Amino acid sequence: MTQEGRRRGRDESKEERADRMWGELVQEVRVAQTGVQILFGFLLTVAFQPRYATLAHTDRVIYVVTVVLGASATGALIGPVSLHRLVSGRMVKPQAVRIASWMTFTGLLLLLATTASALLLILRVATHSSALSWLVAAVVGWYLLCWYVLPLWIRRRHTTHPGAGAAPPRREAGGDDRAPG
Template sequence: MTMTEQPVEPAEKDNARCTRHDSPSPQTGAETPETARERVNRRWNEVLQETRVTQTGVQILFGFLLSVAFTPLFRELETFDRVVYVTTVVLGAAATGSLIAPVSLHRFLSGQRMKDEVVEAACRLMMCGMVLLALTIGCTLLLILRVVIPGVLAEVLVGGVMLWFGLCWYALPLRLRRRAARRSGTDDAQRT
């Protein structure tokens, strides 16, 4: 039995319905109700899709990093660049572990009626993996640019890219989340 095919507990049938914020009803334009079980299934499917996207990227990047040590140019790297390389490989391995962990969680806990816990843990591991992936990309870029561009320009460019990642991956989602929370608070205040 897979996680999506688990029988619904009798108590879950009586759970209060959650509001699905992403699918207005076509007839009324209102938000459609979503049970707790539907919500956790939807969240799990979202985690799976996100995992597929990030796993591919981190695995390709990690494979590239592993091959660098066997190139002739690697022997010519300075000590600092070797430290950056080792740091990058370790970050890439850690990112790979975090981003593949939801698969292991699912496999070990499938059928244990722990889907809520699995989804929560998978979400946290994905966030951790995304931070590690951003750091891996930044270090990889630093390693490459230090070989290609002499001087401080490599560090400046990497700093700019990391700032961009921070804005796109973290600041924007947090800003949108706060905006939605304020809007929800305003809507709740208007109803009372």
Template sequence: MNPAEGRERRETSFERADRQWNDLLQEVRVAQTGAQILFGFLLSVAFMPRFGTVSPFDRGLYVVTVVLGALATGTLIAPVAYHRRLAGRRLKPELVRATARLVVLGVVLLALTVGASLLLLLHVVIGGGLAWGIAGGVMAWFALTWLLLPWLLLRHHR
């Protein structure tokens, strides 16, 4: 058993907000990097010679995927803009709560971007139902590992 279990931290609301802000920044760095790399790759796809030969469905899926990637990237960068705008105004607890929601939204958008990217790739390479099945399986894995398992851990802890 962890010796700190069952004991509250002795910190002020501002100290807690500072700690939570630092934790949030570490999480955002991981997600931002993945989103930016994926988005950069997606932007380059339209300039490949084979892109002109893809089906209308694949072209539409590409547009949706790029838009999702742009939204994910922008949402995961938003905490930086929030911090710049609100720094020094003694609003750190509010900043942490607001940007934590943005990070959750950004991660959801990133998961959708990954799923749509995978579907696009597999639809072009193998086509049809198998592409949908594999992409759906990956999205189910994300739901299991990102949502269900943490929820079960919280439920067990309570």
């Protein structure tokens, strides 16, 4: 097989790669921003509802924590926009992509915590079930599986490193490790 046939990935410069990664990141952030902004907007209205005054102290504490988490998630997920605007044209896009990626990852963790906290509050107010904690834990587990475990598993299992060529053949049970040939 020729070198061209074995090559994986893109033939792009550092700057082209940063441009592509920035575009991908912006698309990802748009999805998360919409969700966190809608959730945060609804959370802001709760304190102005008549029923808020009747909430138990614990529920008010959960509400305050949820609002702070939502505000923090919003800040982290909008942060890449401000970062881009302030460093645009300064020849630091690869570094900006790394920092924006970190902000997005942090924002998603905060969004997970906000959603879990909001779910806990809603279920506490709507029901008085003892299985409530288990239900919230199950939803958080599902989010962790979808948002982190599966993507990290795919990343670990299917990533090839630059210069490594084609991925090594997978070992089959009872099979030979050597490449055919």
